[in-house]
Every structure is written in structure tokens, then in C-alpha cells.
Amino acid sequence: xxxxxTSIVFLFSTTxxxxxxxxxxxxxxxxxxxxxxxxxxxVNKEVSAVYDAKTNDLVFQLEINDFVFPKSLxxxxxxxxxxxxxxxxxxxxxxxVISQDGKNAIVEGDLTIHGKTNKIKVEGILQQEKKVINISxxxxxxxxxxxxxxxxxVMYKIAEEIEVKVNIGLKERK
Amino acid sequence: xxxxxxxxxxxxxxxxxxxxxLLNMLAGDNEPIYVSYLFKGxxxxxxxxxxxxAKGVLQFNIQHRFGTLNSGLYNLYGLDFSQVRLSFDxxxxxxLAVSIGRSSSLKTIDANSKIRIKRQVKDGFPFTIVANSAVxxxxxxxxxAQKEGFLLTNQLSYANQILLARKINRNLTLQLSPTMVHYNxxxxxxxxxxxxAIGFGGRQKLTNRISVNAExxxxxxxxxxxxxxxxxxDIQTGGHVFQLHLSxxxxxxxxxxxxxxxxxxxxxxxxxxxxISRVFTLNK
Numbered sequence: 001x002x003x004x005x006t007s008i009v010f011l012f013s014t015t016x017x018x019x020x021x022x023x024x025x026x027x028x029x030x031x032x033x034x035x036x037x038x039x040x041x042x043v044n045k046e047v048s049a050v051y052d053a054k055t056n057d058l059v060f061q062l063e064i065n066d067f068v069f070p071k072s073l074x075x076x077x078x079x080x081x082x083x084x085x086x087x088x089x090x091x092x093x094x095x096x097v098i099s100q101d102g103k104n105a106i107v108e109g110d111l112t113i114h115g116k117t118n119k120i121k122v123e124g125i126l127q128q129e130k131k132v133i134n135i136s137x138x139x140x141x142x143x144x145x146x147x148x149x150x151x152x153x154v155m156y157k158i159a160e161e162i163e164v165k166v167n168i169g170l171k172e173r174k
Numbered sequence: 175x176x177x178x179x180x181x182x183x184x185x186x187x188x189x190x191x192x193x194x195x196l197l198n199m200l201a202g203d204n205e206p207i208y209v210s211y212l213f214k215g216x217x218x219x220x221x222x223x224x225x226x227x228a229k230g231v232l233q234f235n236i237q238h239r240f241g242t243l244n245s246g247l248y249n250l251y252g253l254d255f256s257q258v259r260l261s262f263d264x265x266x267x268x269x270l271a272v273s274i275g276r277s278s279s280l281k282t283i284d285a286n287s288k289i290r291i292k293r294q295v296k297d298g299f300p301f302t303i304v305a306n307s308a309v310x311x312x313x314x315x316x317x318x319a320q321k322e323g324f325l326l327t328n329q330l331s332y333a334n335q336i337l338l339a340r341k342i343n344r345n346l347t348l349q350l351s352p353t354m355v356h357y358n359x360x361x362x363x364x365x366x367x368x369x370x371a372i373g374f375g376g377r378q379k380l381t382n383r384i385s386v387n388a389e390x391x392x393x394x395x396x397x398x399x400x401x402x403x404x405x406x407x408d409i410q411t412g413g414h415v416f417q418l419h420l421s422x423x424x425x426x427x428x429x430x431x432x433x434x435x436x437x438x439x440x441x442x443x444x445x446x447x448x449x450i451s452r453v454f455t456l457n458k
Binding site (some may be wrong): 021023025048049050057059062065067070071072073076079080081086087089092094 | 194196197200201207209211228229230231344382383413453455
């Protein structure tokens with residue numbers, strides 16, 4: 001009996017070990033928003049991600065304070081006033097690739113920003129080249145869905161919707 | 175039976191949530207998380223804060239100090255008098271900033287450099303430490319320079335500080351500023367050329383954009399005047415920080431407000447003043 005159990009447990013753990021998993025820790029996620037005074041743009045080049053080709057599970061994670069803005073003051077406001085990165089340091093997407101047609105894929109899952117989680121469904125591109133899987137996508141994030149408040153006294157108005165771009169190359173896990 | 179339970183436990187734990195398992199693989203990097211934004215401005219009120227303008231950022235400051243609140247309606251409670259200091263701060267590196275300014279009160283040109291030595295780290299090093307060093311040149315008129323014994327070096331004074339600050343929580347920051355002021359020339363022979371003081375500063379955020387600030391400099395030796403106490407509000411808008419404050423000194427340069435403050439709060443010798451700073455990003 002014990003042997004049977006250990007062998008079963010072993011079996012499961014080995015499937016876990018040899019699963020086709022792809023990893024990244026320097027993916028890029030950027031966002032852009034057109035505003036009357038000045039456009040708001042930032043890029044995060046330290047996004048980590050895992051994709052499990054067997055289960056189609058896909059997970060992204062980034063640190064809010066890794067977003068780099070062309071203007072340091074914007075970066076300060078972003079961290080201090082909007083995203084409150086001291087309280088909510090991370091943003092996480094956790095979901096699945098639900099359909100794939102050639103290189104076009106649809107991903108569905110939970111996106112957590114500013115401590116709020118919403119279900120999202122995004123069309124993107126998932127392309128395998130040898131041992132690298134490239135994922136890219138563009139989608140819109142509504143600030144109010146994530147309880148990000150736009151104050152009235154700031155001099156530059158900020159759009160309610162932000163364009164997010166994802167570009168990540170995941171390497172096969174050894 | 176027991177074995178069966180262990181078995182089910184093991185299997186169920188395996189099946190719990192594959193995505194969570196994936197997430198666990200992305201254990202965070204071990205980079206230190208620096209604590210940032212200890213103050214909104216590069217000054218607490220009059221004295222320097224541990225904040226530096228970011229690299230490539232030019233900050234233009236306009237500082238105004240009006241007369242005392244107890245100077246009566248005839249002087250519109252001090253608003254008729256005004257002193258101004260204009261200055262530029264520039265971030266050469268993220269840890270190094272220089273500034274140049276000019277005050278109308280003692281007709282003084284000042285230059286200073288700020289070097290950030292250490293940063294507060296979340297769950298790590300407890301303080302942000304900045305060294306501030308400034309030199310002050312009092313301007314002179316042609317006639318003065320013609321007098322015998324006029325020495326350019328006598329127009330100079332200095333202030334050196336170590337600024338030690340800690341963000342206690344997301345709203346409260348406290349700062350300690352041991353300061354040495356040096357005068358090349360003192361008016362009375364008995365006066366010390368080197369004066370030591372210790373500054374206490376702090377800010378408490380009221381909202382994300384408004385904070386209340388306080389600052390006090392205690393003179394340790396050769397105290398000839400009052401200690402300076404200043405209270406104010408920081409209001410942050412888009413590209414500006416407005417600082418509105420009350421102080422018993424109208425001065426805007428360290429040697430003057432630390433050692434030459436004559437006003438007394440309790441007598442109503444309170445000066446209203448403001449600082450406005452605007453940042454320009456020159457390069458990345």
C-alpha cells in the first residue's frame with residue numbers, strides 16, 4: 001500500500017517536474033494614456049511570467065515601482081497617489097489560455113491592480129519559436145475598475161482608460 | 175485509513191490551484207525595496223529635507239517671506255513687506271544635487287550640494303542619510319570694497335549638515351539635522367565663529383496631496399538669538415509643490431534662520447511665507 005501511494009505521489013510530482021513550463025523575468029509591460037496637457041507613458045521591463053503549455057495556465061507578476069516614467073514627478077505621483085505602491089506593491093495576472101488559433105490566442109483570468117481584482121479576457125498573440133514562447137497583447141484598463149481615483153486638483157487630467165501593452169518572451173524551464 | 179488520508183491530502187494539495195503554484199515559482203527578486211518620497215519637497219520648511227531633485231530634473235524655487243503678523247492693519251499684517259529668494263536645484267545624479275540661489279534679505283548668494291549617502295530600505299536599513307553643504311556669499315557695494323581691510327573671505331559663511339530621516343509609516347516622516355554653521359567673520363569678537371545646532375523636522379500627510387510640516391532648530395552653543403520654529407502645509411498639484419508656512423524667522427538661508435532669529439512666537443512675531451517649486455525634466 002505504502003509503495004503504491006509513494007509511487008502515485010511520485011508520478012504526480014514527476015508530471016509536475018517535466019511539465020512544459022516557460023519562464024520569463026524581464027518581460028515588458030507598458031501603458032499609455034493620452035491627456036490634454038501631456039501624454040502619460042511608462043514601461044516596466046522587469047515583468048516575470050510563467051506559462052504552462054500543458055495546462056495552459058498563464059501567470060504574470062510585476063512590481064508597481066518598477067514602472068519607469070520619462071518624468072520622475074509623474075513616477076512619484078503614480079506610486080504615491082494613484083497606485084499606492086507602498087500598500088499594493090504588486091500587480092498580478094493569473095489566468096488561462098482558453099483558445100488558440102494559429103498564433104492568435106485568447107486569455108482569460110484575474111487581473112489584480114491596486115488591490116482590486118477583475119476578470120478580463122484579452123486577445124493576443126502567442127507564438128512559439130524553438131524554446132521561446134513570445135506573448136504580446138494590447139488591452140484597455142479602466143481606472144475605476146481598480147478603484148484608482150483621479151483627483152480634481154491635479155493640473156494634468158488623466159484619461160479614465162489606459163492602453164496597456166504586453167510583450168514577453170518566455171524561455172523553456174530547465 | 176490514516177494512509178488514505180495522507181494520500182488524499184497530498185493529491186488534493188496538488189490539485190488546489192495550478193496557477194497559484196505557478197505564482198509561487200515567481201518568488202520575488204531579492205532586490206532591496208527602497209523607501210521613497212519621505213518629503214514632498216526638497217525643504218521641510220526652511221531647512222533642507224532628505225529629498226533631492228531626481229537626475230536630470232531642474233527645480234525652480236520661488237520663496238517669499240512677508241512681515242510679521244503683529245505689524246498691524248496699516249502694514250496689512252505683514253504682507254506689505256516681502257523678501258524673496260530665487261533658486262535653482264539640479265539633480266546631476268539620483269544621489270547628487272546642486273543648487274544656487276539668491277536671497278534679498280541679507281543680499282546673499284548661496285550655493286549648495288546635497289549628497290545622498292544611504293537610503294532607507296524596507297525591512298532593512300532604517301534611515302535615509304544625506305549630507306548637505308552650503309556656502310553663502312554676502313554681496314557688497316563698491317564703496318565697501320574700497321575701505322581698508324575689506325576682505326572677500328569675510329563675506330563668506332558656511333553651513334554643513336547631516337540629514338537623517340526615517341519614514342515611520344506612509345504618512346509620517348521624521349528628520350534629525352545636526353548642523354554646523356561657520357562664519358568667517360563675526361560682528362562681535364566674543365561671538366563664536368562655529369555654531370552648532372540640531373534640527374528636528376517632520377511631516378505628517380493629511381491626504382495624498384497635502385501634508386503638515388514642522389521644523390525646529392535648537393542652538394547648542396553661543397546662543398545669541400532665538401531658536402527657529404516653523405509650521406507649514408505642503409500642497410502638491412501637478413508639477414508644483416506649494417508650501418505655506420508660519421515661522422518666527424523671515425530668513426531663507428541656514429546661517430540666518432538658525433542663528434539670527436529674533437522673532438518670538440508668543441509675542442506674535444510670526445512671519446507668513448511660502449515656497450513654490452516647479453520642476454522641469456531636462457534629460458533622462
